[in-house]
Amino acid sequence: MEIRELRYFAAVAEELHFGKAAQRLEMAQPPLSRAIARLERQLGVTLLERTSRSVTLTEAGAVLLSEARSILSAVAAAERRTRQAAQSRPRLVLAVKSGTAGGLLAKLLDAYRAEPGAATVDLLLCEAHQQQELLHNGQADVALLHLPFDSTAGLDSEILYTEGQVAILPASHHLAGRSQVRVAEVSALPELPMARWPDHDGSYPAGPGPEVKNLTQLFQLIALGQATVIIPESAGTDLRRDLAAVPVLDAPPVTTVIAWPPQSRLRAAADLIRVATRL
Known part of the structure; x- marks a missing residue:
């Protein structure tokens, strides 16, 4: 397989439409279709199921898409780092x-x-x-x-420091004046459900709390009385006036690497x- 063939296949597999994939690749559709058919013959498997109305990935196609993304990312990284090494x-x-x-x-x-x-x-x-x-x-x-919270799988790392966690609450909440709280107290607040962060695959765990992606969005929701959260102590510094950070006695420590x-x-x-x- 050539890198060019993997780029072609990844575009079709992600778009699930030959016309859109061809536009994305800035090429005509017939040679793209021929390239995918040639790749399937070369591998001896069907990668895409085609009908007059849809294109879907086969199980083999899903495996190749995952591998292709990794390979193409590695190639792009190699190109960028090679150019970077040549800079004065x-x-x-x-x-x-x-x-x-x-x-x-x-x-x-x-x-x-x-x-x-x-x-x-x-x-x-x-x-x-x-x-x-x-x-x-x-x-x-x-x-x-x-x-x-994050994963170091496939990476090298060094530990920098470990810290505790705090609950972020509206400054007017009755727990905001406490010197410390426990996880069960924070998670049991019916009026302030725990905010939900995305998992590594982008999906959100089930629960009544709002879905969040960043701290700016999260802090706005907490200030409005829509949520609470338990986060690393360092993320709870320099808070806006309408929020309070309370140490959580039994929350697991967080290690920054x-x-x-x-x-x-x-x-x-x-x-x-x-x-x-x-x-």
Whole structure:
């Protein structure tokens, strides 16, 4: 199989429409159809079921789509990192979930800028679980992840620090004045259901609370009395006046790590990681 064939197949498999896939690839439809048919003959399997009205993936096609996405992401990452290595002044992309690790991030960037020959660091602010995908597909070189919420599967990482968690409540709520609370007390508030974050596959767990993707959206809902949440202590600093953060005595600790692809050979990334582990 060639990379070009995988790009063709991925486009058709994602669009489930030959015409739309051809437009996306900026090519005519007949050669695209022939390329997919040739790929099926080469593999000896049917990848797509076609009717006059629809295109659907077979089980074999679903497997190839997953593999194709990984391969194409790896190729794109290799292209970007190769060009990056040739630059006279290297650049690094650091992925961080928006609204988290603010204090650490400021210290890290200040300390790294003071290093001789420091690269330019471009911050990529993400929503929940996006950092891992950005590292795997080569759009980011390094990321800050928070365990156990994020996953380091397929990545190398170093632990930076571990912290407790806090409940974020409307400042007027009767629990807001407490010195500490327990998980059961927060999760049992009928008027303030726990907000729901997406899982790694993008789906949301069942529950009455609102679906959220970022802290800005979440804090607005809490201020309006629509939800509550238990989050890492560092994410609950510098809150708006109408919110309160209360330590949760029995919430599991959260560990922040710096992570990177194991195949990375970027000197600038290694320097940033070294600085982070010294903080």
